[in-house]
Amino acid sequence: MTEQTKQRLRERFEQILAAQYKKATTISDIEQIALDIGGQIKQAATEEVGQEAQEIDPQRESETTRGAESFQRATRVCCPGCQGNAWFKMQRVRSIQTLAGMLTLERAYYHCKKCQKGFCPLDTRLGLEQGSFYSPALAQEICALSASMPYELAMQTLARLTKVVVSGRSAQRLATGLVAQIVSDFVDQREEQMLPLAYLPEEKIPQELPEPEVLYLQADGIHTPMEDGSWKEMKVAVVRAEYFDGREMMPSHYISHLGEAATFGKHWEALALSCGSLKSKCLVVIGDGATWIWNLASTHFPRAVQILDFYHASEYVSAVARAVFGEQEAQKSAWLASRLHELKHSHWSSFWFALAELNQPTLESLVSLRTYFSHHASRMEYASYLKRGLCIGSGLAESSCKRIVSDRLKGSGMHWSVLGAEVIARLRGFFLGGEWDVFQAFWNARPRRGDTSPL
Numbered sequence: 001m002t003e004q005t006k007q008r009l010r011e012r013f014e015q016i017l018a019a020q021y022k023k024a025t026t027i028s029d030i031e032q033i034a035l036d037i038g039g040q041i042k043q044a045a046t047e048e049v050g051q052e053a054q055e056i057d058p059q060r061e062s063e064t065t066r067g068a069e070s071f072q073r074a075t076r077v078c079c080p081g082c083q084g085n086a087w088f089k090m091q092r093v094r095s096i097q098t099l100a101g102m103l104t105l106e107r108a109y110y111h112c113k114k115c116q117k118g119f120c121p122l123d124t125r126l127g128l129e130q131g132s133f134y135s136p137a138l139a140q141e142i143c144a145l146s147a148s149m150p151y152e153l154a155m156q157t158l159a160r161l162t163k164v165v166v167s168g169r170s171a172q173r174l175a176t177g178l179v180a181q182i183v184s185d186f187v188d189q190r191e192e193q194m195l196p197l198a199y200l201p202e203e204k205i206p207q208e209l210p211e212p213e214v215l216y217l218q219a220d221g222i223h224t225p226m227e228d229g230s231w232k233e234m235k236v237a238v239v240r241a242e243y244f245d246g247r248e249m250m251p252s253h254y255i256s257h258l259g260e261a262a263t264f265g266k267h268w269e270a271l272a273l274s275c276g277s278l279k280s281k282c283l284v285v286i287g288d289g290a291t292w293i294w295n296l297a298s299t300h301f302p303r304a305v306q307i308l309d310f311y312h313a314s315e316y317v318s319a320v321a322r323a324v325f326g327e328q329e330a331q332k333s334a335w336l337a338s339r340l341h342e343l344k345h346s347h348w349s350s351f352w353f354a355l356a357e358l359n360q361p362t363l364e365s366l367v368s369l370r371t372y373f374s375h376h377a378s379r380m381e382y383a384s385y386l387k388r389g390l391c392i393g394s395g396l397a398e399s400s401c402k403r404i405v406s407d408r409l410k411g412s413g414m415h416w417s418v419l420g421a422e423v424i425a426r427l428r429g430f431f432l433g434g435e436w437d438v439f440q441a442f443w444n445a446r447p448r449r450g451d452t453s454p455l
């Protein structure tokens with residue numbers, strides 16, 4: 001900060017302090033007066049520091065002589081698109097909302113005839129995002145709150161806590177515009193970095209990747225209400241790293257995708273690789289009967305043990321018990337308990353013998369049980385999984401769907417665009433998976449493009 005800026009700030013602080021404040025008699029008075037002074041000082045600082053930053057603009061041409069004329073505006077600058085000449089057109093005013101207050105900038109606007117594009121060099125230098133009214137720090141707070149609760153409520157909370165007023169609609173526009181792009185770049189970058197690792201020889205696998213003892217890979221789908229009144233399946237994957245004794249090694253990580261299984265599979269694999277799937281001693285995929293889950297498991301995690309969720313398997317046995325025993329509760333539950341015990345401990349001969357004993361080979365529920373069990377036989381060796389200390393339920397996938405999707409996207413009257421649903425679900429995943437800081441660092445390090453709107 002220059003001495004001139006400091007001097008201007010001192011004068012403004014004096015003015016702020018010269019105002020009449022009532023005498024504080026309660027803790028609430030003290031708090032209120034301190035907040036008022038703090039707010040005014042923050043706004044003054046934003047304006048003065050902003051003024052100083054603005055003085056770098058207008059740009060000086062290299063041939064302009066130093067001294068008094070050094071602030072002479074350049075009539076032309078180098079176009080970032082074609083490296084040719086872009087000519088000065090006008091001064092343009094732009095307002096930026098920050099966590100510290102409103103900043104109004106007047107900057108020189110240049111236009112390149114060849115590219116048919118205009119830009120303000122100062123925007124790029126200040127790291128302002130094209131078309132965004134918010135500083136990155138404020139935009140990140142807007143996102144964090146919007147991922148947690150409905151847009152309107154989120155922005156009411158923001159206003160209460162920070163005095164920064166943003167409408168729910170603006171928060172939504174930010175999420176589905178700039179933020180959707182950043183989130184998608186973040187996910188793409190992980191894929192670019194991670195997916196090639198799967199083809200590396202063992203000694204070349206980066207040291208810094210985690211080394212879980214057991215890595216559980218679970219996925220599930222959940223219907224999400226769309227704005228055209230239809231429902232679309234959001235696929236959610238969760239990756240949980242554990243020690244052999246079942247303790248969690250790091251927070252579970254999440255990724256979601258509203259669309260094709262093939263694209264989702266790549267996201268899932270990249271996430272698993274980042275959680276150390278190449279180094280884990282045991283890799284396990286647990287899922288329900290959905291075909292897409294097992295197809296993806298075979299494609300992306302060929303060395304994983306595949307386990308059919310025990311609860312889904314047991315539901316087929318329950319259906320048979322209901323059909324056979326009807327209202328005879330005692331007999332029904334005794335029979336069911338024995339079958340589930342056999343299922344869990346892989347006592348297959350007694351299990352199939354008991355089913356044959358029912359002597360109802362054409363019973364509909366029994367036919368579907370046979371089909372389902374024969375299809376998933378290799379994923380139902382529960383005794384051996386339990387002996388190895390592995391989990392046999394997909395509860396984690398189901399609770400992840402609830403936390404990522406239901407808790408935010410299925411509120412009453414909510415309807416989503418594909419982009420809107422996906423960006424919010426992913427932001428929630430970053431939050432719940434402890435990845436928010438990594439995402440924020442990616443956002444802050446990202447090159448910004450400034451204003452290149454056509455004249």
Ligand SMILES: [Zn+2]
Nearest residue numbers: 079082112115
């Ligand atoms: Zn150009």
